[in-house]
Amino acid sequence: MLKHLTGSEIVCEALIKEGVSVVFGIPGGAILPLYGVLSKYPALRHILTRHEQGAAHAADGYARSTGTVGVAFATSGPGATNLVTGLATAMMDSVPMVAITGQVGRAAIGTDAFQEADITGATMPVTKHNYLVMRADDLGRTVHEAFHIARTGRPGPVLIDIPKDVFIEMGEYDPDESIDLPGYSVPGMADEAQIDAAAALINQAERPVILAGHGVVLSRSFDELRELAEKAQIPVVTTLLGISSFPEDHVLSTGFPGMHGMAYASLAIDQADLIINFGSRFDDRIVGDAQRFSTGSKKIHVDIDPAEINKTIHVEAPVVGNIKDVFGQLLPKVKKTTHVEWLQHVEHLKAEHPSLRIPESDRLMGQHVVKALSDVTKGDAIITTGVGQHQMWAAQHYQFKNANSWLSSGGAGTMGYEVPSAIGAQVGNPDKLVWSICGDGGFQMTMMELATVVENRLPIKYAIMNNNHLGMITQWQSFFYDGDYQAETYTGNPDFVKLAEAYGIKGIRVTSQDELESAIREANAHEGPVVVDFVIEKVDDLYPMIPVGQSIEELIEDPN
Amino acid sequence: MAETANGTFQRTIAALVQDRPGVLARIAGLFRRRGFNIASLAVGRSERSGLSRMTFVVEGPEEVVRQVAAQLDRLIDVVEVHDITEQNIVWRELALIKVRANAGKRGEILELANIFRVNVIDIGVESLTMEISGGRQKIDSLIELLRKFGLEEVIRTGRVATLRGTLVEGEDDGLFQSDASKSTYTLPTATGESGSV
Known part of the structure; x- marks a missing residue:
């Protein structure tokens, strides 16, 4: 049924039709007409963030943790450009998002008008697609196209830029109109010949390893992954973003590999005769030196994006398709088998290269904090992190019990992701426990969102790993710049407990190992949000480590 | 693939793209950020209304230029891409x-x-x-x-190229070529998150 509505109303009705119930954003002049109709659409809950980057990361955290499309609103000019880091973060990690930005009026476009920015030009490299919509009649179809593009195929962020007068203009909206995207096809089942080739390699392999990437999480193929691994008795290495796609207490779970991954995971990959990659793009943090990456193995690469095949690593058996469909095709063709010797060898690798030793110290170390968080929450929390040492400790020492409970900025490596992504995760999962593990550097990049936390009564627990340093920077300066430490020390950190209290949030400080468990229990028991300031030791040595661009031969396990 | 005098490789790519503002910028941006070198480029309206035809000649190391068609195909405004280097053109x-x-x-x-x-x-x-x-x-x-x-x-001008005679379907490896069939999509209901093709 054709509806005659304003542009703003069309946007809201189309969002509701797409199943949207929450949007994160901040108003401004050019997007005010959209905010002007929100009161008519109570089905759209608007969460006001304090910075547009926060809105984008919150939408990202919401999307990752719920599997639905996250939505962010921002105004023209600086509002829109503030989204860019959030869009780039979502793009790198293939997160489905739709951003709607206001633009100056059509007549003013191209005149360097007040708060004008060419946001479609600026975001071309960091979106899966973007639109500048010049007629209200096109808005409905564009919103539905944007959601289709964001959530299907390899997911990603889509931006829709809407001039102020297009929001106000009357237009026609046909909710039943089907969209037509001749340049966009969504891979589903893979070619049978590719499946047969992959199955043959799996059935012949003596030392196979599964490398489970973000694609397993995005396609929600947790049960299928487990079924395949168990049927053919194949050890499962998860990538950093594949963490929580496979139960970590499972005997076949073999950690995560790469720069700061478990040594045994990197060694298993190096010694394998077959790598079965499900939805990982052979990122440089895993591969290191591509010429020396697992040279003794054949490789199967299952990916929904054909452009990832042979991009960095040459593979013998490419399989292009939706991972969930591919599992369905592969499972009946993979023979039930065991690899007793190989599994014993992998167990031996785990024993010989434990990789998770916590340095003996009376002082409080970052690893102690994560270990205690893991123990006290029994691996049952949703964990968000930023990037740096705290992220690696979290990835190494938190033992995830639930599928898709790990939200981290992997590809982009965005400091500050941890604070607002937790907002999105908590809004999307109101009954779950959300712990945001923060660096003191990253926390200060987005801590203004504590106001958003308070305003929306979100019971998020923030764990600041506070060593008054950019920890990973100190490590790199120690390793690669002869210990010439520059711009790595934070001498002006606030008192984070007082800061929390200034927002009306419970603040707890922990300075010793003895206080750890009771503080975490106290935070968990508190009904509202909590900021725990974990005052930890500064260390330059997060191990294991494979220096950038190197291979397993340069692995530094633990020199202490 | 043709090897040029300085040891790099050349590929000829034919694409059918939406005739919309910004399409050339998307393609140029993709080439720039992926480090693809355009040796020549020809653009013009095609026989199909609303679609333009582009012919690229791309130069670079073998493993890089092989990526070009696959990356182009990721762009929503690119309807079809054919790497026609090894075909009869x-x-x-x-x-x-x-x-x-x-x-x-x-x-x-x-x-x-x-x-x-x-x-x-x-x-x-x-x-x-x-x-x-x-x-x-x-x-x-x-x-x-x-x-x-x-x-x-x-x-x-840049190079314009076309296949000789008829293109027999199934000759390609299927990996880098766009499925020209249209994507049809039923809008999801307000409660569901379904709606994939």
Whole structure:
């Protein structure tokens, strides 16, 4: 049924039709007409963030943790450009998002008008697609196209830029109109010949390893992954973003590999005769030196994006398709088998290269904090992190019990992701426990969102790993710049407990190992949000480590 | 794939793209950020309304240029991409060459033009302009031969290419070529998060 509505109303009705119930954003002049109709659409809950980057990361955290499309609103000019880091973060990690930005009026476009920015030009490299919509009649179809593009195929962020007068203009909206995207096809089942080739390699392999990437999480193929691994008795290495796609207490779970991954995971990959990659793009943090990456193995690469095949690593058996469909095709063709010797060898690798030793110290170390968080929450929390040492400790020492409970900025490596992504995760999962593990550097990049936390009564627990340093920077300066430490020390950190209290949030400080468990229990028991300031030791040595661009031969396990 | 003199590789890519504002910018941006080198580019409206045809010649290391078609296919505005390098294609480039030609030299230049089956499209007192189409080597040779007379201007187009005869379906490896079939999509209901193709 054709509806005659304003542009703003069309946007809201189309969002509701797409199943949207929450949007994160901040108003401004050019997007005010959209905010002007929100009161008519109570089905759209608007969460006001304090910075547009926060809105984008919150939408990202919401999307990752719920599997639905996250939505962010921002105004023209600086509002829109503030989204860019959030869009780039979502793009790198293939997160489905739709951003709607206001633009100056059509007549003013191209005149360097007040708060004008060419946001479609600026975001071309960091979106899966973007639109500048010049007629209200096109808005409905564009919103539905944007959601289709964001959530299907390899997911990603889509931006829709809407001039102020297009929001106000009357237009026609046909909710039943089907969209037509001749340049966009969504891979589903893979070619049978590719499946047969992959199955043959799996059935012949003596030392196979599964490398489970973000694609397993995005396609929600947790049960299928487990079924395949168990049927053919194949050890499962998860990538950093594949963490929580496979139960970590499972005997076949073999950690995560790469720069700061478990040594045994990197060694298993190096010694394998077959790598079965499900939805990982052979990122440089895993591969290191591509010429020396697992040279003794054949490789199967299952990916929904054909452009990832042979991009960095040459593979013998490419399989292009939706991972969930591919599992369905592969499972009946993979023979039930065991690899007793190989599994014993992998167990031996785990024993010989434990990789998770916590340095003996009376002082409080970052690893102690994560270990205690893991123990006290029994691996049952949703964990968000930023990037740096705290992220690696979290990835190494938190033992995830639930599928898709790990939200981290992997590809982009965005400091500050941890604070607002937790907002999105908590809004999307109101009954779950959300712990945001923060660096003191990253926390200060987005801590203004504590106001958003308070305003929306979100019971998020923030764990600041506070060593008054950019920890990973100190490590790199120690390793690669002869210990010439520059711009790595934070001498002006606030008192984070007082800061929390200034927002009306419970603040707890922990300075010793003895206080750890009771503080975490106290935070968990508190009904509202909590900021725990974990005052930890500064260390330059997060191990294991494979220096950038190197291979397993340069692995530094633990020199202490 | 054709190896060029300096050891890099060349591929010819034909694409059908939406005729919309910003499409060229998307493609140019993709080439820039992925480090693809465009040796030539030709764009024009196609026989299908709303669609333009582009022919790219891309140069670079083998593993890089092999990525080009796959990356282009990720763009929503690119409807079809075919890496036609290894296929049976015909292709042409066009050049306009303005060469210094006074009365004394004109005869010699026109003789060259004849041998190359070139059209002379403008004659002035001191110069003449000719139009040549064909393969790159033919155009390069003519330009070299005309150099001694004094080149005033050389204007070259990019390569345009098409497959000879009919393209038999299934000849390609299926990996890098767009499925030209349309994506049909039913809108999800307000409660569902379904709606994939």
